[in-house]
Amino acid sequence: MxxxxxxxxxxxxxxxxxxxxxxxxxxxxxxxxxxxxxxxxxxxxxxxxxxxxxxxxxxxxxxxxxxxxxxxxxxxxxxxxxxxxxxxxxxxxxxxxxxxxxxxxxxxxxxxxxxxxxxxxxxxxxxxxxxGQPEGAPETAQPTAADVAATSGSRTIKLHFQPSRDFFRFGQNAVMLIEEIHRLGTVQGSHFEYANVPSFETLDPEACYLEWEFEIATDATDSDIAEIFMFLDETSKYSVTDAAPTADAATEAAASPVDGADGTAATDSDTLTTLPAETNAPVGERRVGDRRVEDRRAEPSGGAAASGSHGKETVRVDRERLDKLINQIGELVIGTSMVEQEWIQRNFNSDSAALVQLGKIVRDLQEMSLSLRMIPVAATFQKMARVVRDLSRRLGKSVRFETEGEDTELDKTVVDQIGDPLLHMVRNSIDHGIESSEARIAAGKPAEGRIVLRAYHQGGNFMIEVEDDGRGLDRSLIVKRAVERGIIESDQNMTDEDVFGLIFAAGFSTAAEVTDVSGRGVGMDVVRRNVEELQGSIVVRSNPGEGCKITIRLPLTLAILDGLLVRLRDAIYVIPLLCVVESIRPQRGDIKRMLGLGEVVSLRGEVVPLLFLDRMLNPEGCHHEDDTTQLLVIIEEQGRKYAVVVDELIGQQQVVIKNLETNFQKVAGVAGATILGDGRVALILDVGGLTALPNRNRVSDPNSTMIIDAEETDTDSEPESEASDQELLEAIASQT
Amino acid sequence: MSKTALVVDDSTSMRQMVAFTLGNAGFDVIEGVDGKDALEKSSGKALNLVVTDLNMPNMDGITLIKNLRAKPEFKFIPILMLTTESQDSKKQEGKSAGATGWIVKPFQPDQLLSVVSRVVR
The missing domain is CATH 1.20.120.160 (HPT domain)
Structure with missing residues (x-):
């Protein structure tokens, strides 16, 4: 086979x-x-x-x-x-x-x-x-060629084979063994011993009473012979005696009686020669039997001895199949919502007990299915332990690493992606946070630094913290550096949290000199980007001299999302709730047009650019701007605010994320899509991607304004009234 | 009546390989992830063959063999242990515990079947 x-x-x-x-x-x-x-x-x-x-x-x-x-x-x-x-x-x-x-x-x-x-x-x-080994100690070293060589070469042996009484009961086949013995070399003589067969009255028909002896000229080594007898039960015996070249007393002494089937020389005194005399009593059985009893006493009833909680049983499932199942259950949730809505529409808002029940089961099922993909973060934490060890040694710092909440579970997709951000943070803590032992002692701290990696659940979110007891963040140094790098102009009105958040800005690094560990200023902004890609957020807390704590908040799963549903013309969009700051109804005069920024709204003195979703996501096919725009949803991305122009706020809802790439193609500014209860498709905005889109709303650039192409215009729409930027701006403003 | 084999190895790939090979050869296969698991799963079953790894967590192969041999229904069934060439002392220990024979890793499915055919009637 x-x-x-x-x-x-x-x-x-x-x-x-x-x-x-x-x-x-x-x-x-x-x-x-x-x-x-x-x-x-x-x-x-x-x-x-x-x-x-x-x-x-x-x-x-x-x-x-x-x-x-x-x-x-x-x-x-x-x-x-x-x-x-x-x-x-x-x-x-x-x-x-x-x-x-x-x-x-x-x-x-x-x-x-x-x-x-x-x-x-x-x-x-x-x-x-x-x-430096004492002799004989390395039993497991190498299967040395020495013992093979010692016994190789042509010789004549006497092979005595005495099966146990239970030989046949063990399913053994004597004929097969004898055939194999014949294959060892040339059998020069053989003797079949049946003297032990009892009288018919006392004969046990299933027992074996026979013995054999062969004289063989062979090249076979002792271990070759042992191979043949490897399947012998413990009480069966064979022995190999050198019969040649001269069969005198000297060779008799060199005989190597072999116990059992293992080829190990027996140390017991009752070798085979004494056996025939005692065949009435099952000597072999008793002898080995005794030893077995001893073994068991030494290890009392093995089952109980090794008892204790048995590990949970697990089933390995192909990742793709699991994803398919979760996806399919997502579809089921949507389907159920559709049925519910249809019921409500047809039955004049009356409830159906059965539908309520079904809805509950389906949602439980969804929760359960999502939990299938949840795995503990322990493995990721463990990798950090290694990083801490290697790095602290390299930097000559003494650091104790602790973890808490290793068993906290998180969607595998998320776990796979938090490794890098964590790595950067831990490295940063060791490199910049923890001081040298001397400096620590001078500061009245224990010589050994401490880094804690902590995970826990909080209100439907997964929290992960990196805490160190190092020197902490220096606000004035951060401000100085940020001003130098042009990241901020001054720290006026900035809270500590805001200032500490600057360490995640691109190109920011306070390390006096770039080390090969960290300090190239590329780490922490990557951390933030990764975390934001996971729909998460980061908060930094620090007290000078006492240490620093970075907390990352992540959604438990990437399969569903808390979103704000908004409508702009015919389309419904989902804005991740995490980025939403507020929504406002702008007053006349709030919206202005600035060179290079396009339309902006003035929000309590802050200039916030407007984002026109339809223009940005489909600049070619976008048609007229009517005068219904009346609401702005303020979102925050990388510390900057933007105002998304919408017609209506529909509400907050948990949506099942559908990958756009697998079903269609990647669209810049769109993270995915979802299917709403009424069967309509809504796009989920990728806020980071959206704000990075070119021609965001720079309507001052003639090429980026709404281009109206009659052929591409949606036939459902009204004949376009070509609105100029200025008109649009006025339209928006006049709305309020 | 088909024969039943108990395959015990904490290595999933090895266990699957042995189970698959024996399954192809017509055995019904019960899989155990360690000695303790195997002992529980074999309880009350009629087995025609046991193939077990030796070095396993919770309960090693030797202890499993001793435990199986202590039960009258498993006293005579063939028990094969999987060992490596560096474990000569283990072979002896296994034999003393009641193993019928051993298969040395690495082995090919054919080798496994040829050894099995020698011990299973």
């Missing part, structure tokens, strides 16, 4: 990744508790598992690497070498290499650069520690 092994590769890579994560986490802990055997076992088992599977699935490089790694870990586990910080460093580097190696195997890419270097380092570590 040919089985395609490649079908198991995907599973292998997935589980190897998990093993590596576990290994890394344990390595980070083992430094503090070098004698924790459970941790050592976990680390060993991870390497062992990867090795076993990779060799089976023909992923040779991984198997070669893990082999050396496993040898080293086995030494550790057996107490033959000790955990040092140098060793942990090497092992951590090994997990990196292994992770790179897995990646390269998966993607057929190049192997990690330092593969050979780390491989050699592991190898030489093994050799170094092996040299």
């Amino acid at each position: 040919q089985i395609d092994m490649s079908r198991f590769r995907a599973t292998f890579f997935e589980e190897a990744g998990e093993h590596l994560e576990r290994m890394e986490a344990s390595l980070l802990l083992i430094e503090d508790t070098p004698h924790d055997t459970e941790l050592l076992n976990t680390i060993f088992r991870a390497a062992h598992s990867i090795k076993g599977a990779s060799s089976t699935f023909g992923i040779d490089e991984v198997s070669r690497f893990t082999h050396v790694l496993e040898n080293l870990l086995d030494r550790l586990r057996e107490g033959q070498s000790v955990v040092t910080s140098e060793l942990v460093e090497l092992l951590l580097r090994s997990t990196d290499v292994l992770s790179g190696l897995l990646e390269s195997e998966k993607s057929q890419g190049p192997a990690p650069e330092n593969l050979e270097e780390v491989f050699q380092a592991l190898h030489s570590y093994n050799e170094r520690t092996a040299e």
Whole structure:
């Protein structure tokens, strides 16, 4: 039967990744508790598992690497070498290499650069520690060629084989064994012993009473012979005796009686020679039986001994299938809303108990389906532990890393994307936040710095915090830098929170000199962009000298969104609620036109540009501007305010996000779409993308004004009354 | 009547491979993720074959074998252990615990089946 092994590769890579994560986490802990055997076992088992599977699935490089790694870990586990910080460093580097190696195997890419270097380092570590070994200790070292050589070469052996009474009950087949024995070499003589067969009255028809002896000229080694008998039950016996070249007493002494099927020389005194005399009593059975009883006593009723809470059962599901299910349930929610609306319209607003019930079930189902994709952030936190360790060492700082709420769950899509922002923040904390031990002591703080990574749920949001007890943010320094860089003009009317928020501005960096760790001023603005892409927000709190706390708020899932539904002409749009500041009805004179900015509204003295959604999203097909515009929704993006021109506020609603790219194509300024209860499609605005669109509302530029093309004009619309910018502006203003 | 095999390995890929191979060979397969899980799942079942890894969390293969052998219904069934070449001492330990034989990793499905065919009637 040919089985395609490649079908198991995907599973292998997935589980190897998990093993590596576990290994890394344990390595980070083992430094503090070098004698924790459970941790050592976990680390060993991870390497062992990867090795076993990779060799089976023909992923040779991984198997070669893990082999050396496993040898080293086995030494550790057996107490033959000790955990040092140098060793942990090497092992951590090994997990990196292994992770790179897995990646390269998966993607057929190049192997990690330092593969050979780390491989050699592991190898030489093994050799170094092996040299100082007491003799005989490295039992697991190599299946040495020595013992093979010792027994190879042509010889004549006497092979005595005595099956146990239970031989047949174990499903064994003596004929097959004898055939294999014949294949060892040339059988020069054989003897069949049936003296132990009892009288017919006492014969147990299922028991085996027979014995054999063969004289064979063979090249086979002892371990070749052991292979044949590997399936013997414990009480069956065979022995190999050298019969040649001279069958005198001397060779008799060199006989190597073998116990059981394992090929290990028996140490017990009751070797085979004594057996025939005792065949009435089942000697072998008793002897081994005794040992078994002892074994069990040593480990009382194994089941209970190893008891304790059993891990939750899990089912691995293909990501795509899960997404499809969640999507389909989203459709179901929409469908149900449609039925509900239709019912209300047809039945004069009367309720249907059945529909209410159905609606509840469907929404529960949706919640449940979303929870399927929720995973704990533990793995991401763990990666940070590694970052803290490596970085603090490199910078010569002493930092204690703590995590809280590792089990807090979050949509996998979000978890996948918070890694980078967290990394930047943690790096920043170590590099800029935590002071050197001397400076800390001078400031009356403990020499060891502390960084806490915390996750928790709060009001339907996922909160994640990076807190350090370092020097904190320096308001005046930030202001100075921001003014220098032209980010702000002055810090007048700015709260501490506003000022601290400036560290996320593009091109901002207060590090006196650029280090290779952070300080290039590219980190923190990326953090903010990533977080905002996830529909999240960031708040920074800091007390000078006491530390800094950065809190990120994220939605629990990216599959649904809290939005403000607005109407502009025929179209309904969804504005993510997170960006909405307020909505206003502008007064006459509030809206002005400024060179370079286009129309703006003056909001309590602040100049806010207007955004015309239809113009921006479809500049070509946009037709007339009528005079119904009467509301502005003020949104905030990257600390700047914009006013979205709308006709009507419909209300706040949770919407199911549909990906526009997969169903249509990517549209700048649009994050996705949703289907409303009445079956209509509404576009969800990507506020960041929208405000970055060119020709935002610069109607002063003639090319960017509404271009009316009769052919492209929507036929439903009224004949266009070509409104000039000025007219439009007046129209808006006169509305109020 | 079809035969039932218990396949125990904490490595999902290995377990799937063995289970798939045995399934293709006509076995009904029960899968256990570790010794403890396997012991629970095999309880009250009629097994014709056990294939178990040795190094597993919660309960290792050796302990599983001892526990299975302690039950009269599993006293004579073939139990194969999956080992690596570096585990010579484990083979002995496994045999003492009651394993019928071993399969050395890495192995191909064909090798697994040929070993199985030697112990399953």
